[in-house]
Amino acid sequence: MTDSTRTRARGADKRRRLMAAAAQVLHEQGVERTTIADIAEAAGVPVGNVYYYFKTKDELVLAALSEHAGHLAELTAELDRLPDPRARLKAMVEAWVSRRDVAARYGCPTGTLAVELDKRAEGGLDVEAGRVVRLLLDWSERQFRELGLPDADDLALTFVGAYQGMSLLASALREPEIMSRQGARLTRWLDSLGDAPA
Amino acid sequence: MTDSTRTRARGADKRRRLMAAAAQVLHEQGVERTTIADIAEAAGVPVGNVYYYFKTKDELVLAALSEHAGHLAELTAELDRLPDPRARLKAMVEAWVSRRDVAARYGCPTGTLAVELDKRAEGGLDVEAGRVVRLLLDWSERQFRELGLPDADDLALTFVGAYQGMSLLASALREPEIMSRQGARLTRWLDSLGDAPA
Amino acid sequence: MTDSTRTRARGADKRRRLMAAAAQVLHEQGVERTTIADIAEAAGVPVGNVYYYFKTKDELVLAALSEHAGHLAELTAELDRLPDPRARLKAMVEAWVSRRDVAARYGCPTGTLAVELDKRAEGGLDVEAGRVVRLLLDWSERQFRELGLPDADDLALTFVGAYQGMSLLASALREPEIMSRQGARLTRWLDSLGDAPA
Amino acid sequence: MTDSTRTRARGADKRRRLMAAAAQVLHEQGVERTTIADIAEAAGVPVGNVYYYFKTKDELVLAALSEHAGHLAELTAELDRLPDPRARLKAMVEAWVSRRDVAARYGCPTGTLAVELDKRAEGGLDVEAGRVVRLLLDWSERQFRELGLPDADDLALTFVGAYQGMSLLASALREPEIMSRQGARLTRWLDSLGDAPA
DNA sequence: GATGAATGAGGCTTCATTCAT
DNA sequence: AATGAATGAAGCCTCATTCAT
Numbered sequence: 001m002t003d004s005t006r007t008r009a010r011g012a013d014k015r016r017r018l019m020a021a022a023a024q025v026l027h028e029q030g031v032e033r034t035t036i037a038d039i040a041e042a043a044g045v046p047v048g049n050v051y052y053y054f055k056t057k058d059e060l061v062l063a064a065l066s067e068h069a070g071h072l073a074e075l076t077a078e079l080d081r082l083p084d085p086r087a088r089l090k091a092m093v094e095a096w097v098s099r100r101d102v103a104a105r106y107g108c109p110t111g112t113l114a115v116e117l118d119k120r121a122e123g124g125l126d127v128e129a130g131r132v133v134r135l136l137l138d139w140s141e142r143q144f145r146e147l148g149l150p151d152a153d154d155l156a157l158t159f160v161g162a163y164q165g166m167s168l169l170a171s172a173l174r175e176p177e178i179m180s181r182q183g184a185r186l187t188r189w190l191d192s193l194g195d196a197p198a
Numbered sequence: 199m200t201d202s203t204r205t206r207a208r209g210a211d212k213r214r215r216l217m218a219a220a221a222q223v224l225h226e227q228g229v230e231r232t233t234i235a236d237i238a239e240a241a242g243v244p245v246g247n248v249y250y251y252f253k254t255k256d257e258l259v260l261a262a263l264s265e266h267a268g269h270l271a272e273l274t275a276e277l278d279r280l281p282d283p284r285a286r287l288k289a290m291v292e293a294w295v296s297r298r299d300v301a302a303r304y305g306c307p308t309g310t311l312a313v314e315l316d317k318r319a320e321g322g323l324d325v326e327a328g329r330v331v332r333l334l335l336d337w338s339e340r341q342f343r344e345l346g347l348p349d350a351d352d353l354a355l356t357f358v359g360a361y362q363g364m365s366l367l368a369s370a371l372r373e374p375e376i377m378s379r380q381g382a383r384l385t386r387w388l389d390s391l392g393d394a395p396a
Numbered sequence: 397m398t399d400s401t402r403t404r405a406r407g408a409d410k411r412r413r414l415m416a417a418a419a420q421v422l423h424e425q426g427v428e429r430t431t432i433a434d435i436a437e438a439a440g441v442p443v444g445n446v447y448y449y450f451k452t453k454d455e456l457v458l459a460a461l462s463e464h465a466g467h468l469a470e471l472t473a474e475l476d477r478l479p480d481p482r483a484r485l486k487a488m489v490e491a492w493v494s495r496r497d498v499a500a501r502y503g504c505p506t507g508t509l510a511v512e513l514d515k516r517a518e519g520g521l522d523v524e525a526g527r528v529v530r531l532l533l534d535w536s537e538r539q540f541r542e543l544g545l546p547d548a549d550d551l552a553l554t555f556v557g558a559y560q561g562m563s564l565l566a567s568a569l570r571e572p573e574i575m576s577r578q579g580a581r582l583t584r585w586l587d588s589l590g591d592a593p594a
Numbered sequence: 595m596t597d598s599t600r601t602r603a604r605g606a607d608k609r610r611r612l613m614a615a616a617a618q619v620l621h622e623q624g625v626e627r628t629t630i631a632d633i634a635e636a637a638g639v640p641v642g643n644v645y646y647y648f649k650t651k652d653e654l655v656l657a658a659l660s661e662h663a664g665h666l667a668e669l670t671a672e673l674d675r676l677p678d679p680r681a682r683l684k685a686m687v688e689a690w691v692s693r694r695d696v697a698a699r700y701g702c703p704t705g706t707l708a709v710e711l712d713k714r715a716e717g718g719l720d721v722e723a724g725r726v727v728r729l730l731l732d733w734s735e736r737q738f739r740e741l742g743l744p745d746a747d748d749l750a751l752t753f754v755g756a757y758q759g760m761s762l763l764a765s766a767l768r769e770p771e772i773m774s775r776q777g778a779r780l781t782r783w784l785d786s787l788g789d790a791p792a
Numbered sequence: 793g794a795t796g797a798a799t800g801a802g803g804c805t806t807c808a809t810t811c812a813t
Numbered sequence: 814a815a816t817g818a819a820t821g822a823a824g825c826c827t828c829a830t831t832c833a834t
Contacts, residue, residue, distance in 0.1 A: 011814075030317040032230030035807060048810090048816045057808065107313055114370040115305055115313045119228040126370075133370045154379055161363030161380060168362045169355060172312040172331045182355055209797065233824060247798055249826065407793075426713040428626030431828060444795045444831090453829065503709055510766040511701055511709045515624040522766075529766045550775055557759030557776060564758045565751060568708040568727045577748055578755060605818065629803060643819055645805065 015053045017043040022060045023067035027109040031061055031116050058123050061113075065125075068109050069132045076139045085146040086190060089159065092140075093186050096163055100170065100179035108167040110136070136160055149193060162186050213251045215241040220258045221265035225307040229259055229314050256321050259311075263323075266307050267330045274337045283344040284388060287357065290338075291384050294361055298368065298377035306365040308334070334358055347391060360384050411449045413439040418456045419463035423505040427457055427512050454519050457509075461521075464505050465528045472535045481542040482586055485555065488536075489582050492559055496566065496575035504563040506532070532556050545589060558582050609647045611637040616654045617661035621703040625655055625710050652717050655707075659719075662703050663726045670733045679737040680784055683753065686734075687780050690757055694764065694773035702761040704730070730754055743787060756780050 021043035025034050036057055040047045054060045075095060079088045096103070106112065114129040137156045144152035144159075166182040169175075219241035223232050234255055238245045252258045273293060277286045294301070304310065312327040335354045342350035342357075364380040367373075417439035421430050432453055436443045450456045471491060475484045492499070502508065510525035533552045540548035540555075562578040565571075615637035619628050630651055634641045648654045669689060673682045690697070700706065708723040731750050738746035738753075760776040763769075 028317065030230070030314060032228070033317060036809085037807080046816050048818080049814080051809070052814060055809095105316075107316065111366055111370075112313050112317075115310050115366060116228060118303075118305065118369045119226065119231060119310075130370045130372065133367065137367075154383065157364070157367060157376060157380055158360075158383060161360060161367050162356075163363065164366045165359030165361065165363030166355070168309055168313060168366070169331065169335075169359050171316045172309075172328045174328065178355060181352055182359060185352065185356060212797090234826090235824085244799060246800060246827090250797065253826090255825070424713070426626070426710060428624070429713060432830085433828080442795050444797080445793080447830070448793065451830095501712075503712065507762055507766075508709050508713075511706050511762060512624060514699075514701065514765045515622065515627060515706075526766045526768065529763065533763075550779065553760070553763060553772060553776055554756075554779060557756060557763050558752075559759065560762045561755030561757065561759030562751070564705055564709060564762070565727065565731075565755050567712050568705075568724045570724065574751060578751055581748065581752060608818090630805090631803085640820060642806090642821060646818065649805090651804070 011053075014043070014045055014049070018045060018050065018053055018060070019063045019067045022064040023071075023109070026061060026064045026113065028106050031113070036060070058125060061117070061125055062128060065110075065113065065128050065132050068113070069135055072110075072132070072135055072139075085143040086193075089140065089143050089190050090187050093163075093183050093190070096167075097179050097183035100176040100183075103167045103179055104170040104174055104176035107171040108164055111164045111167060112171075133160075147193065155193075159186070209251075212241070212243055212247075216243060216248060216251055216258070217261045217265045220262040221269075221307070224259060224262045224311065226304050229311070234258070256323060259315070259323055260326060263308075263311065263326055263330050266311070267333055270308075270330070270333055270337075283341040284391075287338065287341050287388050288385050291361075291381050291388070294365075295377050295381035298374040298381075301365045301377055302368040302372055302374035305369040306362055309362045309365060331358075342391075345391065353391075357384070357388075407449075410439070410441055410445070414441060414446060414449055414456070415459045415463045418460040419467075419505070422457060422460045422509065424502050427509070432456070454521060457513070457521055458524060461506075461509065461524050461528050464509070465531055468506075468528070468531055468535075481539040482589075485536065485539050485586050486583050489559075489579050489586070492563075493575050493579035496572040496579075499563045499575055500566040500570055500572035503567040504560060507560045507563060508567075529556075540589075543589065551589070555582070555586075558585075605647075608637070608639055608643075612639060612644060612647055612654070613657045613661045616658040617665075617703070620655060620658045620707065621662075622700050625707070630654070652719060655711070655719055656722060659704075659707065659722055659726050662707070663729055666704075666726070666729055666733075679740040680787075683734065683737050683784050684781050687757075687777050687784070690761075691773050691777035694770040694777075697761045697773055698764040698768055698770040701765040702758060705758045705761060727754075738787075741787065749787075753780070 018039065021039050025039050025042050029038065036050055037047050039060060040050050050060075054063060075092075079091050079095075082088045082091060110129070110132050114126075114133055117125045117129040120126065137153075137160050140159050141152045141156035144155040149155060162182065163186075166178055166186075169182075170178040216237065220237050223237050223240050227236065234248055235245050237258060238248050241248075248258070252261060273290075277289050277293075280286045280289060308327070308330050312324075312331055315324045315327040318324065335351075335358050338357050339350045339354035342353040347353060360380065361384075364376055364384075367380075368376040414435065418435050421435050421438050425434065432446055433443050435456060436446050446456075450459060471488075475487050475491075478484045478487060506525070506528050510522075510529055513521045513525045516522065533549075533556050536555045537548045537552035540551040545551055558578065559582075562574055562582075565578075566574040612633065616633050619633050619636050623632065630644055631641050633654060634644050637644075644654070648657060669686075673685050673689075676682045676685060704723070704726050708720075708727055711720045711723040714720065731747075731754050734753050735746045735750035738749040743749060756776070757780075760772055760780075763776075764772040
């Protein structure tokens, strides 16, 4: 391994650590209340060095968004191995409910980020947040379409909206049980949706 | 009108203007990105004078929350004049949809405030935001209970959650139509709920 | 009693209350940490009204100084009724020790005021503080001179200096006993000073 | 000298400069009338940069106190090289008198700081000021004890109290001679104290 | 004379970003 | 690439003083 390779590897590692730290800390504290120093510390990187990897704070937010997108991609990839689209959707609900404690404390990472970023038009971060939200919508819509249901796009909005809504309420009221109970309702709803007529 | 009445009126007026300005600006820009100067300007009050009415920025946020609570109280008071609880709920949905443009730009005032305030434990503003959210939940629960439905509390969570979810998605995607379409679905869902068995 | 008399009486009363409040609050909190509002509140006078009686904060400080001077004048007038100058000095020490708790908390009113005012050349308040300090020095010197002792001025400096020193130490260490113990020493010292040679 | 050494040296140097500036400016102007900007300017440091070294103004005050404590430690270390405790005490008086001009203008640094800090209970700075005062008391007590005198603690209080008192009077009256004359008296008093009985 | 309200300067502190090495 | 230190623009808040009745 040459010096430059090792350096590149170490550099890439730092970058990855910064992204992960940004994703977590920004989720927990929100964008405005999080300082670059917070993220640097969480990543174990000296403050001054952050700017070598990310030119501005906005780029770190962007990185956090893409990190969340990555997590979602991993999850959907795994769920896509299930043969039945309905089972996939139900497994998604299960995944949400399993993270109920985090949701009840900090809300849905993507959703809360979107809420905060929507309040500023400049920088285009709001658009990027919308893009990540849409990833989940698109995946959901795909499942509903595979089920042969009409208005799959609306069903996806209802599905994801329910998740965002229960996360918001769970965190506003600090009650993880809201995730469990509303998750169960969501599952029942999925079951109640008729398959494509034969 | 006596002198003191006039003075008091002016003072109270300014206070009210500050509350209204705080409610609006904080909704549009978020808590952290809004400066006292922003609110002062929106209310037409010199910055230094704000502190005569509100000792801290947090008190202004609190005032905004109570302003939103007031708006909600007005709305529910009006809806309560309808004889049928189901009609009340449907009218609530209509009210939400009618404000679709604001929702698609800035989200639900109470919901987005709650999201932002939940990220800071200090000050108790998070609890206060939860309290306002609960006002709507309680009103909704009351309607479901009047309809004689079981699990009125869960139904309320579903109902309000759907609203929060569609608001979030509408604003994340900047599509007011999401409010209309999901509003229609919500109305249909309300219609589908059976009355109390005779 | 005419209206104007009553008004003047009420006005004079307010003025007196403000002076007393200024003397107390400025002693307890120091000049810089005391706001006009603090003094107004302590006096039970609306803030805006203070300026009718005192044009600036400095004038209030001046008033406090003269209040303290008044207290001292009262005390010395009383002590002067004692026939023996040594007895007068010893009674003065007793008076100091009797106020040991206040001294241990806030120091000597005049002394601490002088310390704070000496740090600013402008306004002449420092000079005024010195004048009040000198009142006590002059009285003491008179006693020593009546005792027929040489260097009465130096003895007065030693006497008053001892008082200022023990007050400072008592308050810095928060130990009222320092006043008692050093007061006893001071009394013994007074006793040890020979009378004028016959 | 390596790069990091140089950087560290520069950083440490700035810190030291800030401490020295804080000690001096706070002594001359008092805590409340001194702004961070004053200290920064005296140290030749940009205001914003001060916060890299001291997180709050209180920390700067603390630093000033420890600076004064350092000065005292240096002085006593030097005096401790004298074989005779009485000579040490007399040399201490000489040191005080030699700084009579500063004392007559701004008082004893530690004493005046203690006076001001005692007026605020919060932050614990008052306690810290007391601690520094006690350093001098403890050293003095040690000398009196070495002389074999009874009540060394009371003698120390008298000794240090006399110093604080004369400093206060000298600065209140703006007369450096007070330091000289009372210093001479203090020296004579030290001479008059009997040694331990053989 | 009395009083609540208004004003504006100034102080403390934070932090994104840049610099020097 | 790495890093401690530097910079300066805000932002929040306080308060002496003044104003308008």
